Amino acid sequence: MKINWFPGHMKSALDVMEKEMKNVDLIIYVLDSRAPFSCLNPSFEKIASKRPVIYVLSKCDLSNDADTNYWQSYFNKKENSACVKVNSTISGSAKVIKNLMKTMLSKKADWNKRKGLNIPFRAMVIGVPNSGKSTLINNLASKGKTITGDKPGVTRGKQWVAIDENINLLDTPGTLWPDIENEVVGTRLAYIGSIKNEILDVASLGLEFVGDMLKKDKKILEDRYKIECNNLNRLQVFELICQKRGFISKGREVDYERGAIGILDDFKKGRLGKITLDEKL
Numbered sequence: 001m002k003i004n005w006f007p008g009h010m011k012s013a014l015d016v017m018e019k020e021m022k023n024v025d026l027i028i029y030v031l032d033s034r035a036p037f038s039c040l041n042p043s044f045e046k047i048a049s050k051r052p053v054i055y056v057l058s059k060c061d062l063s064n065d066a067d068t069n070y071w072q073s074y075f076n077k078k079e080n081s082a083c084v085k086v087n088s089t090i091s092g093s094a095k096v097i098k099n100l101m102k103t104m105l106s107k108k109a110d111w112n113k114r115k116g117l118n119i120p121f122r123a124m125v126i127g128v129p130n131s132g133k134s135t136l137i138n139n140l141a142s143k144g145k146t147i148t149g150d151k152p153g154v155t156r157g158k159q160w161v162a163i164d165e166n167i168n169l170l171d172t173p174g175t176l177w178p179d180i181e182n183e184v185v186g187t188r189l190a191y192i193g194s195i196k197n198e199i200l201d202v203a204s205l206g207l208e209f210v211g212d213m214l215k216k217d218k219k220i221l222e223d224r225y226k227i228e229c230n231n232l233n234r235l236q237v238f239e240l241i242c243q244k245r246g247f248i249s250k251g252r253e254v255d256y257e258r259g260a261i262g263i264l265d266d267f268k269k270g271r272l273g274k275i276t277l278d279e280k281l
């Protein structure tokens with residue numbers, strides 16, 4: 001699915017992030033662990049190349065464990081970087097990031113100490129919409145200091161949050177990039193909820209998703225919806241799921257849109273199991 005959702009607020013957010021780069025010591029780059037490669041925003045290349053980066057594979061409770069380990073070692077190998085996986089819905093689980101930050105910035109801390117400076121570290125948290133940036137910050141702050149939500153575009157302005165007396169984090173609005181040319185990437189960003197439904201053809205996205213799951217492992221759909229997929233094409237499977245789940249309109253027709261929303265919601269909430277979409281490189 002070809003995506004072009006790059007509203008004015010994302011453009012200004014990127015400009016602000018580029019400016020703030022000068023004021024931060026480190027970047028925390030939040031990637032949804034179900035599609036970490038697809039979450040890499042080319043617009044961030046300039047932003048994330050000038051500082052040490054902690055790649056955070058978020059929502060690891062929803063991704064395949066072996067695949068997440070693969071992606072963790074992939075991002076760990078990048079220069080001047082480290083990578084951790086987190087489930088930010090568990091209180092205290094992100095603490096490892098705080099310790100990692102302190103280790104990665106220890107030289108700077110020594111330097112500050114020698115100069116008698118007492119300035120807190122500053123890190124900027126970046127990532128595509130809905131990847132879990134604000135939830136991660138709240139987890140680190142041990143208090144709900146930022147607004148979160150299960151739809152893209154929740155955070156609008158930048159917001160500094162002190163997570164302890166030595167570290168300040170900058171929450172930023174989720175940003176995409178103009179004209180996402182790669183259709184596979186666009187589709188995966190849509191599956192994980194990075195793109196708002198209003199600009200999508202949800203029924204087609206649902207059909208595409210059913211097709212992708214059939215290619216991956218038909219048991220994912222068979223087990224969840226108690227159906228048999230043998231010899232059925234993706235449209236027939238989609239319709240079967242809609243019938244099974246009662247996504248039927250008044251005229252007894254299949255309601256593809258409601259069906260698609262239902263299936264994609266099952267994926268987003270992990271009810272289809274722990275699934276990683278991006279293939280290993």
Ligand SMILES: Nc1nc2c(ncn2[C@@H]2O[C@H](COP(=O)(O)OP(=O)(O)OP(=O)(O)O)[C@@H](O)[C@H]2O)c(=O)[nH]1
Nearest residue numbers: 059088130131132133134135148149153154155174
């Ligand atoms: N299961 C699970 N859900 C998570 C995790 N982290 C965040 N979420 C959920 O993902 C949704 C989006 O989280 P946010 O923290 O608002 O995401 P964001 O990146 O700040 O989004 P924008 O501000 O819109 O760019 C919320 O419903 C969170 O509860 C996680 O580790 N596991």
Ligand SMILES: [Mg+2]
Nearest residue numbers: 133134154155
């Ligand atoms: Mg946010």
